[in-house]
Amino acid sequence: MVEKIDKQSGRAFILKKNQFLKVIDPLGGQVCDMVLFNAKDTREKISAGKTMDFEESILITKSNFLWSNRSRKMMEIIEDTNGRNDILLAPCSPDTFRIMYNNPEYHPSCFENLYKNLASFNIAPDDVPTAFNIFMNVQFNEKGKLSVLKPLSKAGDFILFKPEFDMIVGLTACSAEDSNGGTFKPIHYEVLDKL
């Protein structure tokens, strides 16, 4: 069954070892931040630093694994029809909009949408790690300068994950203007028992 994450919101749920997770960009051009925690011990979680270290790459796509802070594989990416994701940048937060967008007003954010949904799993705001930012188009040049561009994903693009153990998954439909080409759209996902 396709689950729908409304624009600028989020969701958290259990994914079992023998299941698969499909994350879909239904309209195109929409980022989804994903965080992962070991369901049996939430102090083990996705680590961007470990993932880039073991995969020897900044760009993570089909056939790469997402790794934990305890140096264990968490997810294998078994399909990625768009192919451009980011694992460098932290989830957008109220501070992002205050500091980078010079906006002191309330603004929805991935950080808030993650920690509010993860609270039911006893995960605190300080425990939210840097996410795997699905469909996010972060470009870098040879001097390391980063630019956040409009996602390259088209309507219906998806990424498919195979978990290595039971985990808690947090997903968002990203709330940042610059990351999503100035618009806010939903994200869809499916938990599949088989392919």
Added chain:
Amino acid sequence: MVEKIDKQSGRAFILKKNQFLKVIDPLGGQVCDMVLFNAKDTREKISAGKTMDFEESILITKSNFLWSNRSRKMMEIIEDTNGRNDILLAPCSPDTFRIMYNNPEYHPSCFENLYKNLASFNIAPDDVPTAFNIFMNVQFNEKGKLSVLKPLSKAGDFILFKPEFDMIVGLTACSAEDSNGGTFKPIHYEVLDKL
């Protein structure tokens, strides 16, 4: 007074807001992993993802800031005579040597040297974040492929930090062969009350 960190070891200490920290590569070609925690609340700590986000760069050097997971500036880099550091890769750990070097034997690691020294500040192994890897020479190409090369630092190269508040600092003389040109050398540091 110059403090000396022996090869393949580490240290943790308090740095006060009005002090400065100078980290020196005394012989050249040696990496130093650095982690930072708010001395008053160790759940606030250095965040690679927040640092790259706010500094809009993979490469962090003079005039950049290191940021916390709570979106606060932690350190300003006010001098950097070498200029090449890394903030992508997690500290080398026993798993690094087992998985990437195919070495199942005991091997000293930055991860162990950080958590053992940080234990006296009630910081647990799971709380050790991705470090700022001073003098580490991680190159990337346009496809995001990462290569760990010999450091470019020469004997006496140093980096100078100005903290924004009181913090706990963990430092290592890195233990990984590939990161240090195949040799293991000491790291020196100084806590200065004025420049």
